[in-house]
Amino acid sequence: MTMDVLRALTLVSLTLLHSVAADQTTTIDPSSNRGTWEGWGTSLAWWAQAFGTRNDLADIFFSTKTTTLNSVSLPGLGLNIVRYNAGATSSKSVNGTSMVLPSSMVSSRKMQGYWVDWTSASPSSASWDWTVDSPQRNMLWKARDRGADTFELFSNSPMWWMCVNHNPAGSDDGKADNLQSWNRQQHAVYMATIAKYAADNWGFRFDSVNPFNEPSATWWNGKSGTQEGCHFAVSTQATVLGMLRSELDSRGLKGTVISASDESYYDEAVATFKGLGSTAVGHIGRVNVHGYQYAKGARDELYKIVSSAGKKLWQSEYGEGDATGERMVSNMLLDFRWLRPTAWVYWQVLDGGGWGLIDADNDKKSISGVNQKYFVLAQFARHIKPGMRILDAGCDYAVAAYDASAKRLVVVAVNWGSAQYLNFEMGKFKTGGVNGATVKRWTTQIGSSSGTRYAAATDTKISGTKFWSWFEKGAVQTFEVEGVVL
Structure with missing residues (x-):
């Protein structure tokens, strides 16, 4: 048998093997546009209060450099969005009154909260001077210095x-508004004053301000609560939004966007948005929603009503206790498919019980290990970058993004079924890469504490107008295809 014949038979055999094992094919749509990506982020409450002075953690979360933590080499996530929590807690008295805490937390600063001490104790003053816990502020600056x-x-x-x-x-029963009606304006003044102070003293402006956090929730209970929280009726929210817009504008912050309302669930966000009224909605530049309804909820309806109103939409907080990352990526894919946010923010990057990307005790200020979900998020955050156009990947198991300046297509996919090949068809693109060119790929294996964390490979090639890769069950893979033109 000649060498040419042998090569031909080998090629046929590989082609047949692929055609048998290639269980799923998806076609990416270059004509689609699901928004320009704004980024990935985290909130600084509460982990930054404990670890806000650490440079290694700032590198890990806000740069893309490789950093070693507890003998584990971590590819930096490069998060560019930072959510900064205004404090609600103080040790000083105001007008002869003092703060009340749940009976289980009378021993002072055990409640999760940020402490704000006034140099001027006048609640009616619009020129408050204020200080915040330095660790949160320090991590904010560290994030900025690393590219956030x-x-x-x-x-x-x-x-x-x-x-x-x-x-x-929270209110005593968790169901009633806990903001005094005569202090609605003061809450708006407080938020606008912080934003102005940051612009004048910290060298940058907050791009957006949100005066609420899960306002329709009834679990913010003053009798048993463990962190700061407050219920707001939708009508109260509408009033405060108008006041906040006026306070920001009067301080020269007309370009600062108001976001709202950071509801816990998609369905609550739908109801709140519909109930605010056109005037209040007009004050909102972006709708924020949290992902605690997980696999349930009307993501598609929320997207529809928000986009119809000409507003942007963020998944501004997500978290749960599955350390493997399986639930996280499952819900993230649902978000990309149906919610269509232009940013995605993880709640506690450092926390215990599987909630953190890195396992930590924020009270004891100790770090024990890196959860697999860290590497799962790295597959997305390190590759889908701000400015990219989100495309329709044609399926519910993949996300596609396009970098026009680099002519690069990024695809992140997950295999939930048995081990199989997944195909990615680019035949609808004007140029779907170069036939025979290498497609860089990275793999993370869900559910394996000792398996693949974030491994790079160059064994994937473009064949005609498509490429493919072998996926084990629970594998997350990212592909970067060069030379792509829409």
């Missing part, structure tokens, strides 16, 4: 003295 470029100020609760029961953990 999008900053949001948000509030878990109005200052305690604005609350009906003077308790920043």
